[in-house]
Amino acid sequence: MNCGIAIFPSKQVQDAANSYRKRYDPHYNFIQPHLTIREKEEWDEMRLGSAVDRLEVVTRGIAPFEIEFNRFSSFYPVNNVIYLALSDTTNMENLHNAICKDELAETGKTYSYNPHLTIGQQIGDDELHDVLSSLKKNPVDFRSRVDRVHLLYQTENGAWTVYQTFLLRG
Amino acid sequence: MNCGIAIFPSKQVQDAANSYRKRYDPHYNFIQPHLTIREKEEWDEMRLGSAVDRLEVVTRGIAPFEIEFNRFSSFYPVNNVIYLALSDTTNMENLHNAICKDELAETGKTYSYNPHLTIGQQIGDDELHDVLSSLKKNPVDFRSRVDRVHLLYQTENGAWTVYQTFLLRG
Numbered sequence: 001m002n003c004g005i006a007i008f009p010s011k012q013v014q015d016a017a018n019s020y021r022k023r024y025d026p027h028y029n030f031i032q033p034h035l036t037i038r039e040k041e042e043w044d045e046m047r048l049g050s051a052v053d054r055l056e057v058v059t060r061g062i063a064p065f066e067i068e069f070n071r072f073s074s075f076y077p078v079n080n081v082i083y084l085a086l087s088d089t090t091n092m093e094n095l096h097n098a099i100c101k102d103e104l105a106e107t108g109k110t111y112s113y114n115p116h117l118t119i120g121q122q123i124g125d126d127e128l129h130d131v132l133s134s135l136k137k138n139p140v141d142f143r144s145r146v147d148r149v150h151l152l153y154q155t156e157n158g159a160w161t162v163y164q165t166f167l168l169r170g
Numbered sequence: 171m172n173c174g175i176a177i178f179p180s181k182q183v184q185d186a187a188n189s190y191r192k193r194y195d196p197h198y199n200f201i202q203p204h205l206t207i208r209e210k211e212e213w214d215e216m217r218l219g220s221a222v223d224r225l226e227v228v229t230r231g232i233a234p235f236e237i238e239f240n241r242f243s244s245f246y247p248v249n250n251v252i253y254l255a256l257s258d259t260t261n262m263e264n265l266h267n268a269i270c271k272d273e274l275a276e277t278g279k280t281y282s283y284n285p286h287l288t289i290g291q292q293i294g295d296d297e298l299h300d301v302l303s304s305l306k307k308n309p310v311d312f313r314s315r316v317d318r319v320h321l322l323y324q325t326e327n328g329a330w331t332v333y334q335t336f337l338l339r340g
Contacts, residue, residue: 001181008331011171015326022327029199032331150332156185157192161178161202162320162332 002154003048003163005038005055005099006031009117009144013069016142017084017119024082024120024131031160035067035092035115037149038100048153048163050103055151055166058098063170064147065091069117072135078111080128082120084140089115091146099149172324173218173333175208175225175269176201179287179314183239186312187254187289194252194290194301201330205237205262205285207319208270218323218333220273225321225336228268233340234317235261239287242305248281250298252290254310259285261316265338269319 008014017033043051073085086092092115100106100113120131148167152160178184187203213221243255256262262285270276270283290301318337322330 011323011325011331014331018325018327018329029329032325032329148334153181155181155188155202157188159188159202161181161184162335164318164337165332165335167334 001043001048002040003043003051004036004040004152004154004160005051005149006034006036006152007146007149008032008034009067009069009142009146013084013117013142013144017117020082020119020135024123025118026122027118027158030158031152033117033119034150035117037096038104038106039109040154041106048151051151052164054102054104055099055149055164059149059166059168059170061170062095062098062168064145064168067092067144067146069140069142069144071140072119072132072138073116074128074132075114076125076128076132080121080123080125081116081118082123082128082132082135083116083118084142086115095146095149171213171218172210173213173221174206174210174322174324174330175221175319176204176206176322177316177319178202178204179237179239179312179316183254183287183312183314187287190252190289190305194293195288196292197288197328200328201322203287203289204320205287207266208274208276209279210324211276218321221321222334224272224274225269225319225334229319229336229338229340231340232265232268232338234315234338237262237285237314237316239310239312239314241310242289242302242308243286244298244302245284246295246298246302250291250293250295251286251288252293252298252302252305253286253288254312256285265316265319
């Protein structure tokens with residue numbers, strides 16, 4: 001089954017993000033607003049079990065931290081995604097690097113990790129430019145504490161269920 | 171914010187339930203198929219924190235168990251809900267009773283706890299009878315292991331985010 005690792009920002013950030021996602025993100029109904037830590041991958045039960053063991057150990061050594069979203073941005077022309085961007089990505093990159101190594105290393109990825117909260121995707125080129133220039137007029141100043149990560153799996157309809165949470169106990 | 175406690179059955183059961191929920195349950199996009207342990211209630215951060223402490227302690231003393239869904243049933247005429255029913259509700263009732271007491275006691279509830287997995291709700295009387303008699307022709311034999319409970323909160327759009335999972339460690 002498809003499994004992934006993500007964090008959910010505070011309810012305040014989720015509410016703000018959903019107000020945009022409702023219009024621009026076809027995944028709106030599949031999962032709440034999140035920042036992906038590890039992309040989805042097909043795992044069997046044994047792999048899921050070893051990921052749990054690994055996350056249990058890794059998260060013990062990571063301290064909670066704050067993230068700050070300060071602008072709308074886009075991955076265009078790599079792909080037509082609009083996202084809420086972080087003022088400083090260091091802590092999220094460190095979290096990703098700590099989790100996604102050894103048996104949880106991501107293989108075959110053609111792009112480097114860029115923490116972001118997607119609010120729109122699969123948007124046509126013209127609409128993307130219109131939406132993004134409109135959004136960029138809005139000031140963004142959201143903060144959220146990151147004190148846990150979520151391991152999720154996907155059901156056949158494309159929606160995600162949380163399997164287990166891991167508190168950052170460092 | 172609205173908080174609740176629930177369990178999610180296995181992916182196999184969720185997939186089966188979603189095939190019905192997609193048609194009959196307006197909450198299909200708000201949360202994955204689940205069995206409610208504690209109904210939603212408005213909590214502040216302090217209440218959420220004490221619920222976490224309580225769940226941490228209580229779940230340590232409860233052993234994982236199996237549940238078996240063996241039929242479709244309905245709460246009609248109390249309300250127009252169709253659900254997957256358990257062959258034996260004892261373990262789920264014990265789980266509910268262990269969690270929903272003392273500071274997590276549910277007050278003002280006018281009905282007793284009846285564990286179920288909702289697959290349809292807000293259905294008109296006539297349609298309910300048609301759908302239920304049609305569904306009852308299908309044999310039901312799903313099993314799922316209950317080895318964790320989920321504490322969730324609701325965002326403003328009605329969808330639910332998992333805050334924390336608690337493994338049954340008894």
